[in-house]
Amino acid sequence: MEATRAPDPASQAPSVRPARTAGLSAGVYLVVGAIYILVSSTFASEASGTVEELRRIEILKGLGFVLGSAVLIFIVNLTALERNRREEARARRMERALHNAERSVLAGTFARTIAHDINNGLATATMNLEMLREQLADDRPRLGLADEVAAALARISEWNRHFFEIGGREPLENARDLELCGTVEGVVALARQHRHTRSASIDVALPAEAPYVGIASIIQRALLNLMLNAAEAGGAGAKIRVSLVAAAEGRWQLTVEDDGPGIAPANREQVLEPFFTTKPSGTGLGLAAVVACARFHGGSVRIDTSPLGGARFMLTLGQIPRTPDSRTSPG
DSSP states (O other), X not given: OOOOOOOOHHHHSOOOOHHHHHHHHHHHXXXXXXXXXXXXXXXXXXXXXXXXXXXXXXXXXXXXXXHHHHHHHHHHHHHHHHXXXXXXXXXXXXXXXXXXXXXXXXXXXXXXXXXXXXXXXXXXXXXXXXXXXXXXXXXXXXXXXXXXXXXXXXXXXXXXXXXXXXXXXXXXXXXXXXXXXXXXXXXXXXXXXXXXXXXXXXXEEOOSOOEEXXXXXHHHHHHHHHHHHHHHHHOTTOEEEEEEEEOSTTOEEEEEEXXXXXXXXXXXXXXXXXXXXXXXXXXXXXXXXXHHHHHHTTOEEEEEEOTTSSEEEEEEEXXXXXXXXXXXXXX
8 A cells, every 4th residue: 555645845835936026026116117107198298287296297207207116126126035045044944954863964974873882892992901900909009009990991981882873862851860079070080081181281170969860971971072182272281160050940051161272252152163174183073972962851051251261161050851761860
């Protein structure tokens, strides 16, 4: 049985017939002009007493007709041009939206491919690490370092499990009760050991507590990406400031600032687009993860100038539905 195709909304829209519309407009103009000429000529012949007066009235009548036609043509053309301008702007917006959607699909495919390869590497690293821990059973200091490596691998594995979310699906079923202070502190601790942020000076300002329902792995990945960008912008010995403040209606604002060169206002929207990068070896996906985090949590991302002199990224975390099996997670 052949499936019934849904009607295309575009095919149901009334079509514009240029020849018919132009002919109708010309016909209306012809009728109005003929009526004007007949009425005005009759009035002119009755109102004029001499040939000179009739000539003067005819001149004024002709000038009035030309002026009225010019005003009418101006209004019609202005209306048409404004409509065309709005349609062109709408077409450009739709083209940009389609372009961004295509890039999002590509980003999702790219993310899943990388996640698969990372899983293979993580499996090998974890297996070898377990063998190493068995050999270091009597060496407590080195065993402690191995435990830290194991914890880092577990965290990377968790992030990798959610890597596909950059592609656009909202995994609201993974939302859990979080303590955002613990989430931020965990990422800052990791950043202080990361080779790109190890030399940076990191200041943290957190409230006493920050209860929230969200997806810990996505927030962690977004914050780490912001801190890595801040460290790269500030260079060796960069100053980074991380703060968390409560916003209205259960929202939280997570801010990362640096003392780098900052981001020009004209580029602040563009740098948040997937695959846009100014780095020769950059992928343009770091800030895309931050945007994805904001979108998943019903929030937003804003870029401003920091008092430190560089960029200030403000990630607002909104409210998302609490799942029935939500459970408390330390982040």
